[in-house]
Amino acid sequence: MSLQNAYNSVKRALSTAPPNDAYLQWNAPGVEDPKPNEKETAQKIGQTMNKMQQHNFDQHGHAFRATHVKTQGIVKGKLTVQPDLPAHLQQGLFKSPGRVYHIAARYANEPVFLQADQEPGPRGMALRVFNVEGQRLEGADPDATTQDFFFNNAPMIELTDIDTCLEIMELREKYFDSPTKLSAATKLRTDAVKQSAPAMLPNTNMISFSFYTQSAFRFGDYYGHMALFPMLDDMKNHAEKVKSSDSREALRDWLIEYFAEHGAKYEFKIQLGTSPEHHPTENASVVWDKATAPYQTIATIEIPPQNALSAERRTFWEDRMKLSPWDALAEHQPLGSINRLRKIVYEISRKKREAANATPLKTVNSVHEIP
Template identity: 30%
Template structure:
């Protein structure tokens, strides 16, 4: 019997009673951190409040495949064709510095060009770009903006906790579970904490060997989905620098990425997993991994990275000037759920503040060539 995919309706999302107030507090906390990071972050520049350290800006091309089943040929995936793209690989931490200090949570932010239709960013002219901002875990460790308030504070101050060794770590974990003492014991953040441990225990690997998921659910035209960007098996098999030891040098992830792309092209599969059961594949609970047995991920596009040279400081400078947000998408691909909804204004305001402090123009490019110059 064919799977019955859940159709999107607005009532799949919940309305949190204090959503607007809590988002405003997150924005204020984020702005304060970004401003202070100019002097405290160690780089002399304003940092992103997450994914602060980038590993490289990579040129790519997305081929949207022909012949997809109608449930998958939705939105931008209904029209086969190729689109130039840029990819930012990054560490998930809000801090910069040696790789060993930052953990193995990584991100793949993808920007596609020449996508028709306005995005959901009402204050931004239609520039024809479409973004994903994915992480290397199928779950996330926060479900509500109320919880994000104390989790954000813990993460921004994590170095101070863990610099104190085991007692500091114990305090960090205790304050995570208890919401820094604000949660009743029956409502302690155990699900979020277990999801955090899962992400934190991700073994370090070449960023070309990780899969990257949308943090929460998104619309997929008439349906509900999560989107995964996963290594093409034949490309992954060719990677030489597979297991990385962050303690072996201050920088291990960027040099490995540079070397691989100098030697050979690479490819990822862009895959869509459609929701078939809102109980077992929830929209509002990002700590739950959607089971592949209920609905396997289906490849809808190929992301190809040509052989290229991303070495040199100019690559990092161009990467730093870009903005990525899960809300730079067309309405058919709108992010879903309270945490995803919060990212819209938080990302926009943090990007504006960071660009202002770094005296960088905040203009969405129209092509990869506009950022990196013509392909060699």
């Protein structure tokens, strides 16, 4: 037994959480607890996001997404469901062990502006899975055959919940042109330590990052957090930090250089929740303890060597692709207020991009539509 496993065993023995395999139904009492004014709050967040999109448009003459503005790489590959997947994990798009899906993914910086890569901060990955079958969520595109997942390189999100999200987004919009003033205002908050956490993330080659959904999703009968863990033999070779003397586009350049010669592989894993107290959906800043919700492998993702950022691929994804965790299978319904607000905010952001760029977004149902 490894030291980490021994440590987790001790934590598990001391925990008051239900047994690790006592998986809770996704719609059990307490899993979600919506507030009565959430739609109004989400509308305010969307309007604030639109203001930040307008700031970017005024500076660059182009409307970007409301967050994850800066594209670093776009790749295609395949997702293979684990051949020996246990019955309790055969849910949603993972219901057929050994099934292979085409996928496409976009690596990006999370901030709401075109951040220089010397600046540390959250990094994200948007993942689209194609040729997905099953009942779709109410309001989802009935003709779509895709499933979107969104990941960041931290297991929690400092935005916490819908009310905190509004407060932080209003600060980011107010001080859009002054990171120094934004930092000063953030430090006055009671959750200042939490809000400063993203700046402490490692600023290294994105190929070395683990990525997390941060928020919870329905997983068939149950609910959980999902994550991607890189399977690199030479991880240490990609741990170099971006230096002040490096290019403003260092992360992009490193990804392009890597995928020109190498492929990537990720383990796709899930933590299944057993209680709202220990594995909450409404407070997305809580990291689920691996001792009480151990990660279980459900698939692998393989990405072959390729041109990770051709001009055609970048402009197609940025200006034609629309993604949403709510345009999805019913068995992977987003949970918690951070996810519920996305249903409204993503649509508001999409309409702003379409109008400002005079370019309609489209439903992309085949990986072959992407250049």
